[in-house]
Amino acid sequence: MEIEIHRAEVYTRVSNLPRHLMWVTNTVQINLDELIQHETGAVTVLGSRRIRLRPRGRGFTPRQLAGLLRDEHVPESPYLGRKIALDINQQFAFDSSLQQQQPVFVSVNVKLIRERTLMPPLPPPDFLHTPPSSSRGASSEVFQRLSQEQRVKSRDLVGKNETQCSICIDDLSKTRENIIELPQCLHVFHQDCLFEWLRRQNSCPLCRRAPYEL
Numbered sequence: 001m002e003i004e005i006h007r008a009e010v011y012t013r014v015s016n017l018p019r020h021l022m023w024v025t026n027t028v029q030i031n032l033d034e035l036i037q038h039e040t041g042a043v044t045v046l047g048s049r050r051i052r053l054r055p056r057g058r059g060f061t062p063r064q065l066a067g068l069l070r071d072e073h074v075p076e077s078p079y080l081g082r083k084i085a086l087d088i089n090q091q092f093a094f095d096s097s098l099q100q101q102q103p104v105f106v107s108v109n110v111k112l113i114r115e116r117t118l119m120p121p122l123p124p125p126d127f128l129h130t131p132p133s134s135s136r137g138a139s140s141e142v143f144q145r146l147s148q149e150q151r152v153k154s155r156d157l158v159g160k161n162e163t164q165c166s167i168c169i170d171d172l173s174k175t176r177e178n179i180i181e182l183p184q185c186l187h188v189f190h191q192d193c194l195f196e197w198l199r200r201q202n203s204c205p206l207c208r209r210a211p212y213e214l
Contacts, residue, residue, distance in 0.1 A: 005166050005205045008076055009111040012087035014095070017103045028053040028065070028084070028106040032074065036114045060088045060106075075112055082161055084108055138198040142211055147191070152181045157188065166206055167193035185209045 017027075030053070034046040053068045066081025074080065088106055092098050154173050157163045163173045167189055172179055178191035185207050189197075197205050204211070 005115040006076070006169055007113050007115065007166060007206060008079065008083070009109075009113065010080065010083050010087065011109045012084055012091070013107045014088055014091045014098060015105050015107075016097075016099055017105055026055050026060070026103050026106070028055060028060075028068075028108060030069075030074075030108045030110055032110045032112070034075070034112045036116060038116050060085045062086075076164075079161070079164065080110065086161070136202060137200055138202040138211065142198065142202065143195060146180050146182075146194075146211060147178075150180050150183055151191070152179050152188065154179060162186075162188055165190045165193055167197065182209075182211050184211065184213065 030051040031048075032051060033048045036044040036046060038044070051069075051072050051074065053065070053072075055064055055068065062078075062082040062085040064081075065085050066077045069077040069080055084106075087108075088104075098104065154175055157173045157179075163171060165172055165175075165188070170190070172188055172190070175190065179188055180191045180194050181188045182194075182204050185204050187204050187206050189205070194205070198211070202210055
């Protein structure tokens with residue numbers, strides 16, 4: 001069985017345009033790489049492209065950027081729109097050399113990475129009572145604590161950056177399934193998706209941190 005985790009690495013840099021280019025509107029240039037990272041460490045490049053966006057007005061809103069990215073058929077457009085808008089506004093807040101009244105050039109490097117992990121098939125488990133299938137899997141106590149202490153509602157995710165289960169790529173904010181927020185790293189997943197992963201590996205699928213420190 002193969003499990004695929006999707007994650008994005010985003011690096012944003014904002015600079016004011018030179019005075020002789022004051023007539024130019026705000027520009028967001030995105031260098032997008034789509035990769036597959038295999039369990040062996042090998043990397044397959046699916047594609048690379050450069051995208052140039054021209055947001056209207058002075059502000060950068062998540063909805064506006066997500067819409068422009070969607071028009072360019074960029075995967076994960078809602079998340080990238082939120083992330084890029086947050087990065088831009090944070091740089092305006094902390095970099096006194098930037099002038100919001102002047103047009104800016106935003107350079108964004110994005111890596112969309114699919115991490116593929118091969119795992120042996122298992123019969124459907126009783127997560128809370130069946131012992132882990134290998135020594136690397138989480139204990140029954142971990143499953144029980146997560147179920148009792150770490151369940152969150154979909155409405156609790158409103159306004160958060162992470163609203164997608166990275167294992168199945170479904171939108172958690174609209175799901176009726178149980179959702180687990182890991183206690184250490186605060187990454188969120190469908191309970192069924194996460195527990196299937198934890199039976200094989202006692203760590204977060206995204207950051208590899210254990211749910212509970214020993």
